[in-house]
Amino acid sequence: MNGQLEALQQEALAALTAAQSLTETEAWYHEYLGRKGRLTAILRSLGQLSKEERPLVGKRANEIKEALEQALKQRQESVAAEEIQRTLAAEAVDVTLPGRRPILGKLHPTNQAMREMVEILKQMGFQVFDSPEVETDDYNFGLLNFPPDHPAREMQDTFFTTRPNVILRTHTSPGQLHAMRKYAPEPIRVILPGKCYRNEDVTARSEMMFYQIEGLAIGHRITFSDLKGTLLNFANQMYGEGRKIRFRKSYFPFTEPSVEVDVDCILCGGAGCRLCKQTGWLEILGAGMVHPVVLKNGGYDPAVFSGFAFGMGIERQAMLKRGVDDIRLFYSNDVRFLARV
Template structure:
């Protein structure tokens, strides 16, 4: 039979040509020449089966499968041989000299100073049973202002202090992390003990002490019979964790719309120990947080009955804490991405 002869001939032809295929590109060219779906020699030969009588087609079909398996096996064996030879050459030409001097480790990146301080505080608060929450940076005017008891005529709602979204008059870039207080109360209910680290945005001119993008850490505790003494205890714990056991905390009355009463939290200057220096402006005290008892209107906005539950909230300026801890004189350095600055930490 002519097809039988053709099958044996093409198998022997491939075997002879494989002996001269000395590299992988040559092997790939042979594989395509014989087994390409459109123009392969073996492929075209098998297509002729449909021209044969039925009985002969069955016989030649079985023979064709046997020949195909033998040809593919020969191709595979040759490829394995060529790959082995290639690796053998690489072993000879690219061998590692174990007697060479030790190479120093490549320089690697590291965490931003703000991330360091945030992680330290997260470890502290989680050890006290706090949950870490997050909230949207693109916030609604309701959650950013109204839900936390900031009225429509409050100066913070002016265009010069807040980034409003063009085409969306009721969307803002959040100016503080306080909106998460109401979101958390709505979602998780009470009792709750949580912190909210995050990025905030203020529409203001930048200078060494102010930046349009800043980081805060919000704290919220709501439960039955929560008192101001609980708040003071938490703040003293945070201050001493940050600046040492000898640190003193001073709370002075201050108005914040979302707390009542509200306080301004200061700690003894970690540089001069309260004696007065340039960093604390000769006062001996550094302002690091604002705090107070959660306003009943905020509890109500979160779906909590203020006659049954009480709570306190506090806000730490992470960017300011970073400046104090690492003695950074200009807050704008934190946003530059300058490796000369970041590599110091």
């Protein structure tokens, strides 16, 4: 029996040394020291020995059991330490590997276009003038020569607030009055970028909230030629040298004469394509000479002063320059679109 115990001890120690994980040491325990283990089976068979052999063999069996339990404890501690080392090694940072380029945000395409337009106009002597987004009916319509029965004054076209005659501005043109009344009778040259709101159905070409930039120049002997030169210079800087522009007669209550301005298509150079709808031209803004009534409302004498004004949608410029055909993409928060433009 002692020989059997010694052989079992050597076999158990060898098997324990070969165990490489805590799971394997648990399996080893059940095989040798568990309730149905091989050593436990020997201990249960001691009753078959003679009275003289039983204490000697029992003592040796208990010594081997204690030795194996101690060996198991040491092996489990060793295996646990090895597993920690392997985990740390797998998670270690190799400082010799090339770094991962971080994903950085960037300006929204509307902000990009706005900043580019503002910089171009600032180089021509315009200064930025802030005006409120919440306006009175007088500033948004009346002082800009809109007749009382003009459809823009209807709730179907304008967002009204709960306060009488207080609205969300439908264009940046009310800022003209604020600028004129602040600086009159001094000559001015200002631009007014900001949000506008209109009660419109959202489509591929129109939004209920959008950005505009207004331009206003008032001084002595300012003519339509000054307006034309300013807009031609803007188009060449915004869309590239060699651009051509054309003026089409139009109507705005606050300018006279009034025009719509087109630039030759930046994609086809005027030959005709999908972007310009085969016309060769892209509409970019509305403009005109400041109406004498508006000059007077702003504090300027129309007999002494003249001026021009223009207004353009910022998203519109971004769409034309970047070939975007749906204005809704600007505010859909689609990361794929924002990353592309």
